[in-house]
Amino acid sequence: MKKINLNIDDIAILHNLYSSKSKLVADFKDREDFFLKHRYKMYIAFAEKRKLSTLPRTPYFHRQRAQIFESLYSSGLSSLKYIKEYRQRNSYKVCSLCGSPAAGTLDHFLPKDTYPEFSIFSKNLIPACKCNFSKNKNISMIYHPQFFDFIENRLYYIDFLIVNNSINYRGIKLNIKPSHPYYKLIESHLKNHILKCVDGFEDEMRIRLQSLYDTPKTYIFALDSVTISSKQQLKKIIHNQLKRENQKFQTPNSWDSLILASFLKKEVFNDFFLRVITI
Ligand SMILES: [Zn+2]
Known part of the structure; x- marks a missing residue:
């Protein structure tokens, strides 16, 4: 259990991504800019109200479109290099979800198969150990390490x-x-x-x-x-x-x-x- 205080500008990351030459992001700005900025705002608003588990899914999210987000997450594109650095950062040698002395993976707090648009969103990424593989799908039962200050106290x-x-x-x-x-x-x-x-x-x-x-x-x-x-x-x-x-x-x-x-x-x-x- 660990409070994560990230100082990552997700909108700046998106803008860097738009200028990438990768095929994955051809026309990406035209297709996704408005949608992503809107969804990121919703995520933060729901998380700050402690109601992230009630954030509606995007209806009719086409599989191919979802795959682009998932591919971006694992692409290693230089405009998304924060993901790799975040996963490997030494100061995260404590799992944010269970407190074990191991991290090394990033958990998608809202799962990327149901909320693909948050695949590359820093506020949705949680450094964790392998406990994240069996994390409960019902996220209302657990706390989000980036949004609850009480995690800074001994629980x-x-x-x-x-x-x-x-x-x-x-x-x-x-x-x-x-x-x-x-x-x-x-x-x-x-x-x-x-x-x-x-x-x-x-x-x-x-x-x-x-x-x-x-x-x-x-x-x-x-x-x-x-x-x-x-x-x-x-x-x-x-x-x-x-x-x-x-x-x-x-x-x-x-x-x-x-x-x-x-x-x-x-x-x-x-x-x-x-x-x-x-x-
Ligand atoms: Zn863990």
């Missing part, structure tokens, strides 16, 4: 206990109050995307929690050079590391951040402190 935590040095995993929970205006959507994204589309998500969390508990020095780097003498000191070290990593990855919702922050919860912090001072 979830892992509920667990430590029993006989073992992680007793109890589930992933919401880190926000039920009065939050998007509580239902944040809950729905968890159920309908993270838990459904990420293979073995909860097993992965359990393993990562156990691993951090077993070898805290491998994960909390400052422990290598200081001896912990108080709970306050350990909390401060964890908070500092979270702050650094959240800045580096531009989100507090990466898996690493989610796991480390969960050790600060009162149910487990004392046990974790005891573990840290005895190794």
